[in-house]
Amino acid sequence: MSKPIAKPVSAKSPAPSTRSRVKRVPDRGHYDRDTVHAVLDAGHVCHVAFSQDGQPVVIPTAYWREGDHLYIHGSTKSRMAMALAQGEPACVAVTLLDGLVLARSAFHHSMNYRSVVAFGRFEPVPDDHKMAALEAFTEKLAPGRWAEIRGPNKQEFKATMVLRLALSEASAKIRRGPPKDDAEDMAIPAWAGVLPFNTGFAAPEPDPLLAPGTPLPSYLKALTRR
């Protein structure tokens, strides 16, 4: 296990452990719950790393957050779900690219981003919370949708594993703002600034098999307007 941090280096919340402390550009590190949660709530895909026969493996998968846990789901037959359900050490990253930072020197080129890295071990979510967790996942994707669709039947419920990771060793790393060039480079005539990277939902594409006249629900219109 990792060692606790004795002395936080700033007035910010301290890192919960040595391994979760941001080492490169420590000013970009944040450890308070609100910052970590905000990054997680803005994303849809996480990358889960685990070890399989000594080989590191990283797999992208959908996730959602409930309270102080990050949740994922998968087939009970997937190699990742099986490995994680056994409580193997894991590491999860969520990364949101916000822009390319174009400096006057090659060296100070960078990216604006928000990321979270969390260490820990997943645990299977017990059956008595599994249905509520799947509902929370669907509602994260499209709030209002759960009431309209067919919920999991017994077979689907059984074939789905839900796993969660306590966010007790999580760090956020965030870069914002313009490039930071060296003083002696400021006269270089190159354009400098940020090329913002935008993400968002476009107009919904109906299933070709959708019954004609099926209305687009307001919760999807709201998502598209964001």
Add this chain to the structure above:
Amino acid sequence: MSKPIAKPVSAKSPAPSTRSRVKRVPDRGHYDRDTVHAVLDAGHVCHVAFSQDGQPVVIPTAYWREGDHLYIHGSTKSRMAMALAQGEPACVAVTLLDGLVLARSAFHHSMNYRSVVAFGRFEPVPDDHKMAALEAFTEKLAPGRWAEIRGPNKQEFKATMVLRLALSEASAKIRRGPPKDDAEDMAIPAWAGVLPFNTGFAAPEPDPLLAPGTPLPSYLKALTRR
């Protein structure tokens, strides 16, 4: 090391190894070079997994591709660069979210995405290719920029480690298209289809310290129009 695959299951290119074969929904797996390269060339951030004292670690970082190698760079002092430079086993994933797939049943909700997972060991790029590699990286971000900016000086060059991974054990996994509901669910009146997830560059934001009148170069206008 992983075992070679004896019998490809389809007319598609076979998986280069057992561990790089897509197990869940194998129809979504692709192993041909063009497909793997196209996914990699469309992304900006990869997630690199490696093991540190037996603990899996995953870190997001920028990457680029040259030929059959995936490249990353970092400070020579970073824990990831140091671990990877020693040839530790690694795994890299690149994931592009393309949309939320909204089905009539909770179970068939999905995401449209393009991803690549590559196994292997990174190697440090020797000094005689390092400058060309950094140029290739900058040119991937903004084609035309290298000629305008100050290149790395001796100290910056020395402080930067460039690493590359041969793409010899890479797989792509791609989901496209509408939801696939069960026949017995088709009468459910819920809206079904895809909510496309769009990404792209917005209007460039000049550095507040940019000299007035500095023109926006055409290569940045072109990126924003995409």
